Amino acid sequence: MAAGAFSAFERMIAWRYLRSRRREGFVSVIAGISLTGIALGVATLIIVMAVMNGFRIELLNRILGLNGHMLVRAESRFVTDFDPLAQRIAAIDGVTRVAPVIEGQVMANSDVAAAGALVRGLRQSDLRSLHLVSDNIVAGDLEQFGAPDTIFVGVRLARQLGVYPGAMITLLAPRGAVTPFGVTPRVKQYRVAGLFEVGMSEYDSTFIFMPLEEAQRYFRTGAAVTALEIMTDDPDNIARFRQPVAEQLRPDLRLLDWQQINSGYFSALQVERNVMFLILTLIILVAALNMISGLVMLVKDKGRDIAILRTMGATSGAIMRVFFLAGASVGVTGTVAGVALGT
DSSP states (O other), X not given: OOOSTTOHHHHHHHHHHHSOOTTTHHHHHHHHHHHHHHHHHHHHHHHHHHHHHHHHHHHHHHXXXXXXXXXXXXXXXXXXXXXXXXXXXXXXXXXXXEEEEEEEEEEEEOSSOEEEEEEEEEOHHHHHHOHHHHTTEEXXXXXXXXXXXXXXXXXHHHHHHTOOTTOEEEEEESOOOEETTEEOOEEEEEEEEEEEOOSOHHHHTTEXXXXXXXXXXXXXXXXXXXXXXXXXXXXXXXXXXXXXXXXXXXTTEEEEEHHHHTHHHHHHHHHHHHHHHHHHHHHHHHHHHHHHHHHHHHHHHTHHHHHHHHHTTOOHHHHHHHXXXXXXXXXXXXXXXXXXXXO
């Protein structure tokens, strides 16, 4: 009798024990169910993790496609004298673009409805560089961005307001002129020059893009802006840009990166991903326990065979390897089948 691990004799006995025969058919059925359970569990784990990773990447691309990788804000309301600062930051290796931005909340009114919105003032060149927007103009022409009193509106917001290119929207900002009777809201009408659809409800239902100079006049910021958006060539390694950018900032400015700004999004995604991984791992564990119970039943059922094999000279190690090989065959086959199904 061969003494090596998994000899031909051991493989033959293990295979015979796994084959379905009338008397021990129940054990073979359990082995088949265990194999199927492991295969389905592994396949589901791979598919769900791939979907979760794909969703995270797609969400990340959309968020970074519309917002800066880093953001410079003032401790006060506005960033003043931003042009020299933007030029210094743009000269840093790896920084691809620095865009001044005006942001403000407004109430958008039409003849049909009213809704809250977020106005973002950008230069036309910077809006054109936001390919997530410029490549997804569903109505109107980007060349019209910059014409007097024109705005671009998210498609969901436009549907809510019942407007289309050429229609008029009244924007009402809470901060307006100071009068003896208090602060009056800032109210002005704008023509809808185009509609965009980036594929995220949060943006399509709230964002309005306005030329930077018009946004400065509307929100009365003068020559200042609310922030500088910084785009880099490696947002995944954003930490390496923090020190060089921070060295260019004045004491009254603070720096945020996309991981800090969107920490809530990605923390929730990571928790969901970990929970799904745990649940699917438990499914695989249940299938593995089912396989172990099947092996225990197989050992109990083969008590007479074990005694005969020991009488014929089989060592306890050889018998243990027979049953180990039987269980490993089910586990490995199920795992390979699951990987094949999931990829």
